[in-house]
Amino acid sequence: MLFNSYTFIAFFIVMLILHNLPFPWKVKKVNLLIASYIFYAVWNPPFILLLWLSTVVDFFVGRALYTQENKYKRKLLLVLSLIGNLGMLCFFKYGGFLLENFVELMNAVGVNFHPAKPNIILPAGISFYTFTTLCYTIDMYKRKSKPVKSMLDFALFVTFFPHLVAGPIVRPPQLVPQFETPRKANQQQMLQGLFLVSMGLFMKVVLADSMLSSSADSVFGFPGPLKAIDAWLGVLAFSGQIFFDFAGYSVCAIGAAMCLGFVLPQNFRYPYAAIGFSDFWRRWHITLSAWLRDYLYIPLGGNRKGEFRTYVNLMITMLLGGLWHGANWTFVVWGALHGSYLCVERLFRPRKASEEITPAEKTIPLTPAMEPITVVTTSASFAPAFLRSKGMQKFLLALFTFFLVNVTWVFFRSPDFTTAWRLLTSMFTRVPGGAPLLATVDMIKVSVVIVFMVTTHWFMRNTTVLEVAQKAKWWIVGIVWTTMLLLLILSQASSSSFIYFQF
């Protein structure tokens, strides 16, 4: 079920009513669980079985991991859990990709091998709920927290509908305790939750779908070279689209959970205002980067095994992070670019931190780079006064980071390397025969939305929407809320899937 659909609106209204009726807490949890299964099943009913399998197996394996004293049996149980979860993910997500590459390899060495193409449907959200259950079993192995007492609470932790299909990826200590005591939203939480749901839908439906997606699709789907401005606007359109689409989903998820009285972790923190890539990964898909740090980067050794090994660990983490997004070598290259940027940043970082971590950053899990933000300031006397200001230098560095991020998005969005190369050459060179593609109205739409996005990110980088809304006058909040909802109603976009549903 999509958040941006009438079905979800009807479903959510029913859920809110049921959750606020005077039922016992256990009945409410059962309601939430059944609703979450319905939420998933209306996409493709048979795949509920996979979700059940994952839930039941990991509940019992998790408990066994915690209670088992024999070191070897514990390791065996962990391996079984990893094989089960990752095996399922690999089959559904990478089965076709692995076979394709195997066939190419065989053909390259002269073996004539042409198997039938498998028709594997990728279950929605498998990457997300697999990582959620893996969190649990690995934490049980490390005994980081106690096992979840009831199957009901565990099943609800895995399938809670706001985060089920596209995150945020939640850890057991973040959500399970919330199921142990009755909770429902008070008036403030309900209204703030509805505000966030409105904002999330506005980001997805108005900004991502109505304003940006057609330009991005046109540019990335064009079979020939383009004029530089068209190529750049198409890539910028995609950078906006993927942010508004994915962050919009996360905001909807957080808002929907808030309306029910639950708190989900923040997943985006104005990433296009990031200064450097360590900062970027503290702001973009925060729960994924934290998961990769805690369950991949640190177990590999993190930065505790010398400089060279740190770079290797960074690259492995980012390469696998790229591959997580999809079964295509372009995602691996996307991950490799981010890994390279992090490595270069680490190489040139000053040895001492020259800037304190702000209070907001202290509470946010650090990224694989594990480095506090540092800013290299220059005080060249020939620079104009406005460029010498720290604020302006930071802003320019943020723009430079945004520029580099856009280069990586070319690989992320392109279906193949031919398209990626064609776009990059159009962006950075004057290609003969480069065609003008985008209509003027689309160029204006993309430009206005991207400038609005970058500016908003910059001014909001150290705060949150709800903090700003609390400080603003109530009628300004009302007007902003009205504007978002009116544009949402007027956009009348059809229910298009969220980009991250395919991951």
Next chain:
Amino acid sequence: MQSKHFLKAGILTLILIAGFIIGWELYLRSKGLNIAYDDGGALWADKRAKVYQPSDKATVFIGSSRIKYDLDIPTWRKLTGEDAIQLAMEGNSPLPILDDLAADEKFRGKLVVDVTEGLFFTTNPGNLTDPKKNIGHFKKETPSEKFSFQLNHGLESQFIFLDRDNYSLAAFLDKLQIKNRPGVFAMPLFPLEFGRVTFERQDIMMDKFLTDTNLQNQVTGNWKFFASISKEPPASGQKLDSFLTSVKNDCDKIKARGGEVLFVRTPSSGPYWMGEQKGFPREKYWDRILSFTNCPGVHFKDYPAIDHFVCPEWSHLRPTDAVIFTENFVQILEKDKGWSFSHKDSL
């Protein structure tokens, strides 16, 4: 105090939204507009799901835009006692849909294929994309999407402003008609009054379009534009033969299962008809479809009752003429083509 902050903002929002929607809806109704439906994948899929009705209960229609205007579905229902399932798509070739129906073993009904030569024999892949998208939507539609469609139908049947093609944010921005750079292709706009889509997917011209020559000239201007950008010559020789073979194969599959296929050439007039005669001579295209496929056909020029229409913009019938065309078309099917409508007297 904190909790009142969002409460006051929420109440203000509700009041402003309600005021805007009521005001906007009343304004559109005051302009004489009627209810229309978004003719997207969901509505098409809703009709596509109906093709499995027995052949004595429904006839399926595919084609481009002409049959959507020219077939008056209420008249068809009244005269035949059968449903008309409209799967034609404006500006697109019907052949992907013909392929889809041919490949669907469960389809064994009556099929009428409307031929607009420029689109039927198109080699432009752009004229095949939307039908394929709609077919994809039909095949992959989830239970959630079906339910959303039903809810949306309830709202669309009450509110005029829910008209994506004309009153969405994107439509407003397109209407600004900001000049494009040389070399940029942009689809020309059609006036809203040119066609309002019913829930049965029939297109109906508004009265204002019929009396306003400026609006009609806007549409004829669009036809001239499309003619000017059409670079590829019509298919001929071996290319045309393989094209017709593919059509024949599809027709044979449907007939082998007990279905029936009939081709129809709906009316066009003025310069458009002259251009079509020149670009797609009847003996080379229309006659060959019938002889290749061994299927019956109704060409508007063969029947005096339907060869006299003057299309307001050269290509589609006005609503009153669509009724006359449909009445005569049913008669032709019964008397000349041997079709029988067993539920004719049931209404």
